Amino acid sequence: MSVGVLAPADSAGAQLAAQLGLPLLDAAPATGHYLVWERERLALAEVGEKARVEVDLIEGAQAHRRKFGGGRGQPVAKAVGLKSGNTPTVLDATAGLGRDAFVLATLGCTVHLLERNAVACALLADGLRRGLTDPDIALIVSRMRLEHHDARQWLPEQGQPASYDVVYLDPMFPEPDKRARAKKDMHAFQSLIGGDADADVLLAPARKIARQRVVVKRPRTAPWLAGVKPDFSFDGESTRFDAYLPLRDA
Ligand SMILES: C[S@@+](CC[C@H](N)C(=O)[O-])C[C@H]1O[C@@H](n2cnc3c(N)ncnc32)[C@H](O)[C@@H]1O
Structure with missing residues (x-):
């Protein structure tokens, strides 16, 4: 499974995509999952789902x-x-x-x-x-x-x-x-895995x-x-x- 990373070409997100060996996207794909670099962090998105999945241990x-x-x-x-x-x-x-x-x-x-x-x-x-x-x-x-x-x-x-x-x-x-389904923000993760x-x-x-x-x-x-x-x-x-x-x- 390969997902792309939606990130500006000159951003730390683009560098991360290169390190991960993942394609850099300049627009969201038509279907499926993709990673997005925003607010200086990586998040998982799914086309059609608003909520993002990210790991935030701080807040x-x-x-x-x-x-x-x-x-x-x-x-x-x-x-x-x-x-x-x-x-x-x-x-x-x-x-x-x-x-x-x-x-x-x-x-x-x-x-x-x-x-x-x-x-x-x-x-x-x-x-x-x-x-x-x-x-x-x-x-x-x-x-x-x-x-x-x-x-x-x-x-x-x-x-x-x-x-x-x-x-x-x-x-x-x-x-x-049921644990994950109850939480909307986990939907993309659950459907990916x-x-x-x-x-x-x-x-x-x-x-x-x-x-x-x-x-x-x-x-x-x-x-x-x-x-x-x-x-x-x-x-x-x-x-x-x-x-x-x-x-x-x-
Ligand atoms: C329910 S999630 C774990 C949630 C985690 N306990 C937490 O607190 O965030 C299950 C994870 O296990 C990973 N996984 C399942 N089988 C695995 C395996 N054989 N080796 C490594 N990771 C595995 C899946 O990719 C998935 O990310």
Whole structure:
């Protein structure tokens, strides 16, 4: 999949398009998705949709969650086992727009993020770049390291013991994800990524490299990933976090 970047030819957006190996557009395409450089940031647009998708860790929902989200009391924090005396290192193998990873980094975790979709990766990299320039969150963002990889290949290549306490998986749910559908601004992202229908294969290699646990985020009523019963679960309002203990080769 190749999307273009709509940006003035002499802008930082045009340079970014070149770095990403994406075509530079001088007008929006007739159909589909495209990236747009405006207000010195990268955003995803979809023809026919007004809302843009961008990664903003400094203001808006992420800032609100950082200040008032409930700290270690949040289900995602409990699910990864964050507590006094345990600040796990996390591999977020399905990074998306980095929102969960940012929450965990805010709470002190070092997070290595993998994202296979080039557009999602570009949006997130741009959000991290801006975050690093903000004095309030630069330290948090410095705990997040993003790489463009497909975890299906990457996870099985890691040796044991791995350097992650927790592997975190949040693949897009194959059926329309009620969480994302409810939010208009996420529509373009959801329609670009589609459902991560191949996500079942991530569970076993993730359990081999996690030192403490694997956490899988699912819609509350969704079936277990790969049909495997978790060792324990944490229920959020619309979301469930299934936790699996490590598996070691005999
Ligand atoms: C639901 S989103 C993750 C949202 C993320 N937890 C957040 O807080 O923003 C799922 C993301 O996982 C990515 N993904 C799915 N399978 C992957 C894989 N095998 N390797 C790397 N990324 C993957 C998709 O491209 C998508 O961006």
